Amino acid sequence: MSRAYPLTYCTNIHPGDGWADVMLNLEDHVPAARRACSPDAPFPLGLRLSARAADELDDAAIDAFSRWCDEHECYVLMVNGFPYGVFHGAAVKERAYLPDWRDARRVAYTKRLADILARWSPREALTSISTVPVAFREGFDAADWPTVRAHLVDVLAHFARVRDRGGPWIRLAIEPEPHCVIERTAEALAFFERMRFPASLTEHIGLCFDCCHQAVEFESPAQSLAQIAGAGIAIARVQVSSALRASGAAVAQLLAFDEPTYLHQAVLQRRDGELLRFADLPGLARWLERGETPEECRVHFHVPIFLERIGGVDTTRFFLEEALPRIPAGTPLEVETYSFGVLPAALRLDSLGASIARELDWVKGTLDAAHSRH
Template identity: 70%
Template sequence: MHCRASHQWSGNAVAPTTGLTGGGGVNRDYPLTYCTNIHPGETWADVRRNLEDHGLQVKRLCSPAQAFPLGLRLSARAAFELDEAEIHRFANWCGEHDCHVLTLNGFPYGSFHGTAVKQNVYLPDWRDPLRVSYTKRLADIAVQWTPNHRPISISTVPVAFRAGFEPAHWTIVRTHLFDVAAHLARIRERGGPLIRLAIEPEPCCVVERTDEAVALFERMAFPEPLAAHVGLCFDCCHQAVEFEEPADCLAKLASASIPIAKVQVSSALRARGKAVAALLQFDEPTYLHQAVVLLRNGELRRFTDLPGLARWLQEGEPPEECRVHFHVPIFLEELGGIGTTRFFLEACLPRLPSGTPLEVETYSFGALPPAMRLDSLGHSIARELNWVRETLDAAHSRH
């Protein structure tokens, strides 16, 4: 399924010129891309090859005549491999292929495919100076790939994995976050682009629910001008797994004046009653698949990974519903007879402020059972991007 040629993609060389027209002629523009963390590879050579093999295919399918934004995942290895000459060559490559970098994924520091990632994905976390140096390096690279008028974001871990985090650790976390925010502010003061660190809440981490995100910003109390350089990466899969409601989340963030630097458009698994046991087929050795169970009394019970859920189900307590952190193609309402949280996206996307960057993030495509991979990778990504546009078109045409 190809993206419709009539769609205009935001992110042209001078300024976004195309948006979605809703009722009353209101123009709504949402820069839209996908995250390249779906492609295996840790080196800069891997990143370039994936863009040539997959990124350009998606551009041909979705944006043949318009500029195409990129959501790049750069591991620490790739970031520190880059020298000035290669940074300049890639800037030229973007110009040649009518692409630009919209956002960087600075969440996974090391290997992200083909090995047991699990909770190591959060390491080094914000207690470790390695996280600071890596994030600063990403910012220094982003400066050279981003026109000064265009904001860019760098998503990052939600402070740390919850297990083992102590209240005493907040002091060093605050020091490190202030260090990076100050670095971003200095870039801006020197005439560079506005770069936002985008903290990404996730189940079983120090910051997982929206209330905890608000509490983090209250605790940090970033002063001006640092506050302009720290925001949130709102991952729809994660908040759906937490049984949160999009309208409530967005209202709380707006009330606390927390900027949404980008939204990761992603969908989780969902099952009810006896069907919850079918979720266990998605247990696999690479990623952490946190599970949250809604009990019949309305309480939530959390499990770090699917084996923990399996042990609990053996005890025989009947769940009302369970949601699992496993990023599945967003256009699917069900997968192999299992439900998804696509409904969360359908409720969330139309409520986002105009201009909010959107990044489809279905990195676990390769971890799906083979029979459930409905399309080739490139066509699946294109179909996801098209679904986002169609969903926004439909929502805004009703208003």
């Protein structure tokens, strides 16, 4: 049954931002992943391209990569256009969202990704480019919405022209994320209501449903997916990812995962049910110093999806187990454990290659087990 879902991993787990780095990582990891997880069929790629890599790709390199895919029995299923710049080995934090949809550089970058993807995707194929959820919450103002809408309409019109010329059907996949302008399902629905995109362009936009992000928000997989479907919003892809969680006094153990590269947004549930949101773990630490014992807390830290517990705390694997069987068949699934390199060393259970294969196998097994029960 799992073959009904195109399944891959996102190459944003690999360091390096230039095109040479991308190729080196693909050559090091993709052949083994294909042999382990897709020995009898071409292996789909969830390709992360930074702005630098996209600019370095000339016509010859684009054609050469097409040949490489043919030789290695792979194809580009979709592109991650969320991180614009450096994503590993430096303090990324809130810069991961820059430039955001208020900035013309985000427009030019996304159009460039579409033009490249059009060269790699078969005519009339359905594919997607994931992107930031408008902007980071701090510093965004209601007065920014007209600029955001104009930029998005510009990009969607570009996608429509690509399709009119016989290229693939590309969707922009907005990815809700904690502490951003769009984080909860209700905010995603309100975004589409606010934007009221022209009817001719609505087929070119949808959501990237990141399971880690929505689990951190204490959302119900069944309710969230039903609300999205009821609003007629397409899920362009599902990112199969898992977060950290702890209850009661154990919440303090989550602070051990604070590290300098990425934001680790936290959502804390008080004993009375109120949800408190923190942009990063230091904010959670300051709240805990007050001495109040929380009910539960969840933290945005992409941990290996097959683990139910890690480093003395739990994970949100349960969210994946509830969500995956509810995903419509045909929806691309993309494992995205990009934080592997910043896990505490004692918790890195496998090599990166072994972890990729183990995660993809876990998704297949979970889907097969769920569907065999029905």
